[in-house]
Amino acid sequence: MIRKGELEMKTCDICDAPLGMFKKFRYAEGYICKACYEKASNHFTETIAKKSYGEIRKLCERQGGLTEDFEITGRIGNYILFDEKNRKICLLNNRINQKQVSEPEFYPLDKISECRIDYRPFMPLGELEDKIKSKEAGTIHSLKVLIKLEDGQEKQIPLISNPVRIKSFAMKQSFSFAKRIAEEIERLKGESVQA
Incomplete structure (x- = not known):
């Protein structure tokens, strides 16, 4: 026993x-x-x-x-991790986003020169937001966050890579993630300018 x-x-x-x-x-x-x-x-x-x-x-x-030198202080979905302490981001590059397995990529915030939302077909950002809110008919073919680095490299966080109806929940959710990612990177970059 x-x-x-x-x-x-x-x-x-x-x-x-x-x-x-x-x-x-x-x-x-x-x-x-x-x-x-x-x-x-x-x-x-x-x-x-x-x-x-x-x-x-x-x-x-x-x-x-x-x-070792990356401490997760925030995350947005399965797209990006933030380390406010060491002032870095981590692009997760998971299979869902990239359609392939690849290593996470780490970048210091002070090496990011620009971060913006990119989508096709192009229209002013405010117009796209209005169309999403009013659940207007139409299609977006791609949606991603573009991160440009000072050395000229361009990194992408793809959120939509196939046509999606503007009024769909998938579009609303993906656009929300894209805005949150771009706003958080800009907020953290702004903190480094003030410091």
Whole structure:
């Protein structure tokens, strides 16, 4: 008969941290803790259920070194993370947004020269907002946030890449995300100018 307290404590397969009943995450061959899950799932944006132990270990090791000087202080959807303390952003580049798996990208806020919402067909931003509010007929073919860096690079956060009706919930939600991303980057850039 097993007495209370004699049960072997389960630990994370990667870091050996104790696992509680509700603080464990399943992958193909076992369980990991929340900290390792955050690394292996690309900041909670990808599933790990079918990943092997080797894949999980590799992701945790890579992510551990990649984000040492990035402290998440905010996020907008599965698109972007903010680090106000170290004045950086992280573009998650998850499969949903990019249609491919790629590494997260980190950029200092002071290297961003411009951030704006780009959409096709083009019209004044206020006109598009009015059309969304009034649920007007029409279609938007693409919607993304463009981030221009001082070195001339241009990064994109695609929100819509196929035609969507202006009056649809998907358009309203995507436009809301785009506005929040652009406004937050501009707010944080403005803070660095004032400092």
